[in-house]
Amino acid sequence: MKPVVPLILTFSGLFSATIQAEVSYRIDLTQPLHHSASVEVNFPKTSSSHFTVNLPVWRTGKYQVLPLADSIRSFSAKDEAGQPLPVVRMASGEWQVGLTQPTAVSVSYQLHANQLGERVAHIDGTHAFLDASGVFVYSPEFRDEAITVSMQVPDSWRSYSGMAKGEQAHSFVGTSYDVLVDSPIETGINHHRQFSADGRDYELVVWGEGNYDLDKMVADLTKLSGQANAIWEGYPFERYVYMVHATSGVSGATEHLNSTIIQRPRFSFRERKDYLGFIKTASHEFVHTWNVKAYRPVGLVPYDYQKENMSELLWLSEGSTSYFQSQLLLRAGVITVKEFFDDLAKRIAKNELTPGREVQSVAEASVNQWSSGDGDYAINHSANIYSEGVLASLALDFSLLDESGLKHSYRDLHKALYRDHRVPAGFDVSDVQQILMKLTGEDYNAWWQTHINSPLSLDFPALLKKAGLKMDYSKDSKSIPYTGMKPDSSLILTQVLRDSPAWNAGIVAGDEIVAINGLKVTAKGFDARIKDFKAGGQIEITLFSDDRLKSVLLTLGEQQSGQLMLKSVKKPSRSQKAFFEAWSGIDWPFDRKGLLKS
Template structure:
């Protein structure tokens, strides 16, 4: 997932216009003549009153009593996932569920049921055929949650569909019954059809619950267009009132997608779907096996800077169809939907995807070599200017995603580092290590290809931390002790120039030397007051006792109001400020001695003299012909 990308078309007998990822028609379901007596799972998803923000779900279990041990136990346990893959936080989706009932299919006789855990319901029945109904409140439009209003509906399946453990590996069918004014359904799920049966809505089937969870659904009147990249049909569904040049956007999607596919050299999808939400604020994306959902501003296409930022998001989420969905640590599938799924390698899965987002735009021609070097320098500055980089390693950041990554507080910058930003830098360093170790014969691409072939295709599983390290060293042709011991698994400083020297560059801190003093506190100007929102570890504010939540009343006897900066600007290192604060209703005066500004500004610069080998490796690194 990220900052934060997956569709085709058919007119039905009810004049609904539905977008499918293939040209197959909607399925017609023959309830009177089931093909076999094996267990079946069908969800009917309806939305008769979208203005209330409710979806209605009907879960039909047929011939299931033996598979679920209902005849033996006297009950069936139905569960709701507590999180969704790609977003590493327990989200407690069951909090939005209400009106859970169970009936005997065909008779509508109520079957006793009760909630037994935060996300589990027990249905006391030994019957083969049960119908379970519930409602889901959906009023949070993000790529990780479901949403519905009068304009459209969006379904994150983990937040909508309950499951039974014993049935997870069986096919799951979904019948979507759109609100009466909506004509389009977009999803990467396979449509199914039978020309002799009764029309039952837009019907799709996933081979198992995992793929159902991995297939978001957009319902409404979204605009759609398609393109082909790497001989694979792609569909883009656009929700939101936004202007864009369809021809240009389709062409640029194609450039990004084909550049991404060149990394591994094989596209594993039969089709791919992008669902794009254009919203007033926020942004990001969530990857899926054959699709993605992107959220972006309505101004995403209004300027070249905004446009390139959007393409960066496209590249990130699209590359996840390889890295994470197929090239993955062992913890990232199959999933436990009730508990945290821990790994030390989100720096690889997410962070190296962030590395590739810019690498992909460079090889597609959207970034010049100079612009790419600036991006790399800025990435290093982002992590090195955060105090937490000396506290938390990339491996620890990955492991603690569940409790820290999605729950930052005012002290997070002092104690943590993002596995996205640190991982992006690590991707650059690992790529350079492989290039240098093989004299340009191999790169990070070769490592991705090896992992894809060996573990996804041959062994059909993820890899362990040790297997990844061995693969990286095998591709690099040498030991990578400094990279794994220092850069990945510790919070010690990284010797960046050891990585950049082989391509003829050095990393320099070009921040201007100034005598201006540094306070180290950020404030919010809300309500005409300067209230401290964060304090940087090791700064003057931190050492001399300024606290988050303090309202700064005055500096050296002068009333501050909401503009603290003008009272600090121009002061020198060693100057002492007399700061009066309101802390929990008590006035306190603090003496704060300003320190040297610790913030660096990095730039990659050519070495004074470069060898032909360094120049050749530089050109190889930056795709310069």
């Protein structure tokens, strides 16, 4: 590993180990079996009569208020002489310490850490994952002061973080609480690898056993990590840590300043389709190191840890990250062209089956993200900053390529955001539109109103044709009946799509299917039973609705079987091929017969 370089004030996340810490954290992890730890925090001398101590009510990367402070018990405070100080709980995630004279303040508390799936804090006999938002309190008065974290851990444990190592074993240092809260710690029994790409150092830390191949992971992460210069000029870090949890059930990921935590079911690495889920997630979080961590909308700069951070540009923060994740993997040769096309085709197909896209814009979805849910109402009345954000990004990318004569793309927008609006600055809609005008010479206000401030409606055939592509199904695809409803294993409907045959027949989510045409149906055989009929035909659905038995006549709709695919148009023109290459960053991948080259 290269020597740690001195801090430059860019939120780079890499800090000199010689920093003199002003706020010190100590956590005892030597009794981890019951998910518990003891925490002590020492603050410098303060003159405040009411010293405020906070624990965030949300964690970065998840735009949702969480009950993080519920994991804290036995909260107490002392002055510099070790005498108890009065503490009053003021709100969720806030304590007020009463002072009669200037003094340093020490607070201590018991932490219960069993939120693995939330990627906040998890402690057991094999490891501890510590995201400061759910572990370490802070005082707004000393938020910008340097910090140090010291840990007492079992002898066999090894500790890693995006922060620089401290002078003692199992300790880390940073320049502020903001660095601490965005630099999670993984300590325990784990696998560790180091590698380099494009002049930067990387680490892979894996906790948990599973069917992963460390050599393959390192090889592909090396290729991915070397592709950053396809979008941005420069790096916001010198060292980056990929943390991976191979777990029993939970999955997800969170981006941080110079690291990420990725969780996957422990036996979901070997099969190609499963491994693609992992490597796409790794790419997504890597992109976030720039987009969200190095530059983000003004509503999120600086982070306010005690309330929602609103922005109408979350679709750009999240959707464009999802959009770029496969592009970088394609350029790196980690995924094939077919896998790249399949991913985009699935997103288009999902969009077509999301009625909420006709109701809510991506701008409104961004503002509503903090209170958004899932389920039947969401899919019928809401857009998604990730799913629809990808397609809004696609539309904007193609518009930029069109308007600039292939000289500029969506990558150039993000390059400019990183160059000119890096944290602690931020950017708003007018900043984005000004960049678009500089790149194309065109005013994007009308485009923005149509595609961003209004529900997104795209003509995908016309859009894809620009890049010489068309949508199609396999030769064995056929028309099959369609109901628009989705039952769970108990035949209770979890989803009824708006304006679908089931919706128009008066069937609603929560209804329980009993029979079709008077014959009992099972959850396992539901789809097969529907296929016994023809599109346009009528069937009788018997169901319980609010515990009342009723029968409903349903006229079956029509849909195409099989998976949507992207193929080459017949006789693509030179301009279409050039558009594809400017968009994707790779050569035209089809032969003269329209087949993908090997």
